[in-house]
Amino acid sequence: MNFQKTIRSALAGLFFFAGLMSCNEQLKESARPRVLISSDIGGTDPDDFQSMIHLLMYADRFQLEGLVSSPYGEGTTKDFQDMIDVYEKDYSQLQSHAPALPTPKSLREITRQGQKDAAPFKGYSDPTEGSEWIINCARRVKDQPLWVLVWGGIEDLAQALHDAPEIKENIKVYWIGGPNKKWSINAYSYIAEHHPDLWMIEANSTYRGWFMDNDSPGDLKGDAYYENYIQGRGALGKDFINYYEGNLKMGDTPSLVYLMNGEPDDPSGESWGGSFEKIDRSSRNVFMGGSTVEDTVAAYAIIEWRFEGPDIAVPEDAVVFEIEIQNQTWPGYYLGKGTYGVKYSSKKPETGRYKTTSDIAELDGLEGAYVSIVPWPGKATSDDFQLGSNWYSDRQNPALYIGDQQGAKTISKYRKEFLMDWAARWKWLEK
Structure with missing residues (x-):
């Protein structure tokens, strides 16, 4: 009887430590x-x-x-x-x-x-x-x-x-x-x-x-x-x-x-x-019709250009022009009702310039510039996205x-x- 109790106690101990090890692993x-x-x-x-x-x-x-x-x-x-x-x-x-x-x-x-x-x-x-x-x-x-x-x-x-x-x-x-x-x-x-x-x-x-x-x-x-x-x-x-x-x-x-x-x-x-x-807030600047070196934004901000042009029969979000910024090219989109848009963000403080190309005459050859500075997110604007x-x-x-x-x-x-x-x-x- 004592022997059986000893075995049961030993097994209980083993199960206890096995469970403890399992818990520790979990x-x-x-x-x-x-x-x-x-x-x-x-x-x-x-x-x-x-x-x-x-x-x-x-x-x-x-x-x-x-x-x-x-x-x-x-x-x-x-x-x-x-x-x-x-x-x-x-x-x-x-x-x-x-x-x-x-x-x-x-x-x-x-x-x-x-x-x-x-x-x-x-x-x-x-x-x-x-x-x-x-x-x-x-x-x-x-x-x-x-x-x-x-x-x-x-x-x-x-x-x-x-x-x-x-x-x-x-x-x-x-x-x-x-x-x-x-x-x-x-x-x-x-x-x-x-x-x-x-x-x-x-x-x-x-x-x-x-x-x-x-x-x-x-x-x-x-x-x-x-x-x-x-x-x-x-x-x-x-x-x-x-x-x-x-x-x-x-x-x-x-x-x-x-x-x-x-x-x-x-x-x-x-x-x-x-x-x-x-x-x-996430800094955002929306420029209607373009921007110049007089326009200062925060580095890493959302820069959004909106241009007016003809109301054309293409789907919204269709790519209809390009914009070259700092020797790189980005797609520009038709937003509907004669409005066109493109977004950009500078990866560092810089003075940048842009130029557009398009088969649409009103969107071809538009030029402008911007200056981005630190700190981010910079001065508040009414265009900013409000964050949680x-x-x-x-x-x-x-x-x-x-x-x-x-x-x-x-x-x-x-x-x-x-x-x-x-x-x-x-x-x-x-x-």
């Missing part, structure tokens, strides 16, 4: 942020490949739920798959140090194709695999929000919000804006106007603190870090040299490291991914600038910490 799982990446990898800028290598080496720190290809140019899901192939070569060695790293197979299963073209004037078009995957992931019943980290165009997020606006309750967004905002201005405008209650970090310039290494120790400068800490380490290290000749850029990585330390639910706190302040209580952006304190890059020092101050942490992981791949 807690550990729930503590890892849920993450979906929307990236323009393979598009116009190769820095996303560098950021992808960093993500793969730290993927044990997250619950990765989606890899959405949202490029400008020729990028597709194949660019994700190619990087996963490289990761697979190092997977066993990396996993021996970080057992929670996801399998290459599981990463391939969550890769989806998103929008390849910029949104039309209205800011959205048709659903994609990527936008539907965002909705799918956001609707999963979980005990924490889905972090949507946007490394490129914001079209797929805009489409998801248009098709399923209720997902706003379940997501938090960190968007690398700046140049991406310029390319994605129609989709961004749609979100700011129609979904101002979104929880959003809009990093237009802070992210630059990741690679602006003016005050960095010599061994951590962008052109030295590869030689000192990456070269000769695994297939990922061999691949890294293919992007910017190994010089660090990785302008999208701040969105990821933002979740790795500090308190992500409080953007005003300290983090490797920057510190931000609330903004209550959870929209954050670059800090305006001049002491936190690097050059004219607003808020960049809130990241660069941690350069040694985050790069040496990564260097420790690169050592895992030493032979």
